[in-house]
Structures are given as structure tokens and as C-alpha cells.
Amino acid sequence: MKLCHITLLVAMLAAIPALAQDEEIQRIPIEISAQANLYFHEITDTSTVRGGAGIPPVEIDIRGVKMISFEDAEGTVSCFGDFDSTYFGADGGVYGHKTDVGERGALSGIQHKKKVMFVTGVMISEYSRLDPPYPADDYTERENYEELYPPFNQAFFIGDGKNAKGVQQRILVRGDATTLYIGFADCLQGPASNYRDNKGTIKMTVVLYRSGKGRG
Known part of the structure; x- marks a missing residue:
């Protein structure tokens, strides 16, 4: 009987780290x-x-998040309205254009000389807009x-959350971060605009890690 109790206790203790780890995700x-x-x-009007x-x-x-990853991306989007039926996945795609979206307010622009309409993110803090x-x-090339x-x-490239080798990409989070925005940097060139004729939806899972890798 005592041996049975000890075995059960050991099993319960062994499970604690795994449970604690799961609670951090x-x-x-x-x-x-x-x-x-x-x-x-960032738009005033x-x-x-x-x-x-x-x-x-x-x-x-x-x-309180240390690291972020993005999983299970699916769906397609278009920025051409009825003009063209071309759709892209979360990684965006080639369409004879480049992305060169300018800054707006406190947020930087973003560039990609070969792709348009890729999922994009930006992190802010309570005071970063100053x-x-x-x-x-x-x-x-990045x-x-x-x-x-x-x-x-x-602003940074998220895409489908994996690189060309299929490796899950990791976004490290600064210590006083408050919010992650996820969307698209449209217009191809100039300030973000021309969203009215965009169609489609991308679905994915955002995974937040509150322990492990992080740079405080």
C-alpha cells in the first residue's frame, strides 16, 4: 500500500512541471x-x-508575454477588388508590384520588393507612440x-509564421510591450490606403509564451 502511494505521488509530482508549462502558453x-x-x-480622419x-x-x-509565434495559417486575400481575381495566402505573393508602404503616425512603413499583401504586425507600448x-x-531578403x-x-513581416524551410518563426517581445497589431500594409506604395476593395480573410492561431525565450 505504501509503495502504491509513493508511486502515485511521484507521478503527480512529475506532472506538475508539464502543467505549469502549459499554463504559460x-x-x-x-x-x-x-x-x-x-x-x-494612426489615422486622425x-x-x-x-x-x-x-x-x-x-x-x-x-x-507579460516573452515570445510569440503564429500557426495554422489558412485562407486567401486580394487587394484588387473586381479588377483582378488574384488571391494570396498569408505569405503574400508576386504580382508585378512591390510593397513600399510609408510611415503613418508613430508606426514605421514596411518594404518588400517582390511581394504584396502579406500578414504584417507591429508591437507598441504605453508610451511608444511618443x-x-x-x-x-x-x-x-529577410x-x-x-x-x-x-x-x-x-512594422514586421509575419506571413504564415514559417520560413522557407518550414521552421516556426519566433518573435521576441520587449518587456514593457502592451499590444500587438496584426493586419495588412496595403496601397503597395505610399501611405497605407485603398482598403475598400480588399477581399478575403486569413485565419491563424497566435501563440503567446509567457516564459522561456525573451529579452526583457
Whole structure:
């Protein structure tokens, strides 16, 4: 009887770390409309945006989060309205155009010389909007990162959450981060605009890690 009790106790103790680890991971299914404008909250008057300002981006509370990944991306989007039936997955695609979206408010622009309409993110803190925007990062040769540590207000490439080798990409989060925005940087060139004719939806799961890798 005592041996049975000891065996049961050992099994229970062995399970504690696994349970604690699971509690540190949060999975959030999201849907990203093709009209989700990464820069929406930086626009003072949406009625002045050429072609439509779209809708607010998906917002994720990342307070206390150390690392983020993105899984199970599916769906397609288009930015051409009835003009063209071309649709792209979460990684975006080639269409004879490039992405060179300019800064708006405190948020940086983003560039990619070969792709358009890829899922894009940006992290902010309580006070980061007081800072001037960073220069736009060019992801033409950088989209296949394994780990990224973006500054606040710096728009970054999310895509389908995996690089070309199929490796799950990791986004490290700064210590005083509050919110992650997820959407699209549309217009191809210039300030984000022309969201009115966008169609489609991308679904994916945002995975938040509150322990493990992180840079505080």
C-alpha cells in the first residue's frame, strides 16, 4: 500500500512541471480581414484616406508575454477588388508590384520588393507612440528569419509564421510591450490606403509564451 502511494505521488509530482508549462502558453485563434489596416489607429480622419481606410487591425494583449509565434495559417486575400481575381495566402505573393508602404503616425512603413499583401504586425507600448517612426525595414531578403526582435512601432513581416524551410518563426517581445497589431500594409506604395476593395480573410492561431525565450 505504501509503495502504491509513493508511486502515485511521484507521478503527480512529475506532472506538475508539464502543467505549469502549459499554463504559460496561450493560443488565440484569429481572423484577419483583408481590410484590416495595420495603421488604422494612426489615422486622425479616416474619411480622407484614398480608397478607404479599412477597419482596425486585430489587437492582441501581450503584456507579460516573452515570445510569440503564429500557426495554422489558412485562407486567401486580394487587394484588387473586381479588377483582378488574384488571391494570396498569408505569405503574400508576386504580382508585378512591390510593397513600399510609408510611415503613418508613430508606426514605421514596411518594404518588400517582390511581394504584396502579406500578414504584417507591429508591437507598441504605453508610451511608444511618443517616439518618431523608424525607417521602414525591407523584408525582400529577410522574410525567412528564424527569430526576430522588433523595436516598438516597427512594422514586421509575419506571413504564415514559417520560413522557407518550414521552421516556426519566433518573435521576441520587449518587456514593457502592451499590444500587438496584426493586419495588412496595403496601397503597395505610399501611405497605407485603398482598403475598400480588399477581399478575403486569413485565419491563424497566435501563440503567446509567457516564459522561456525573451529579452526583457
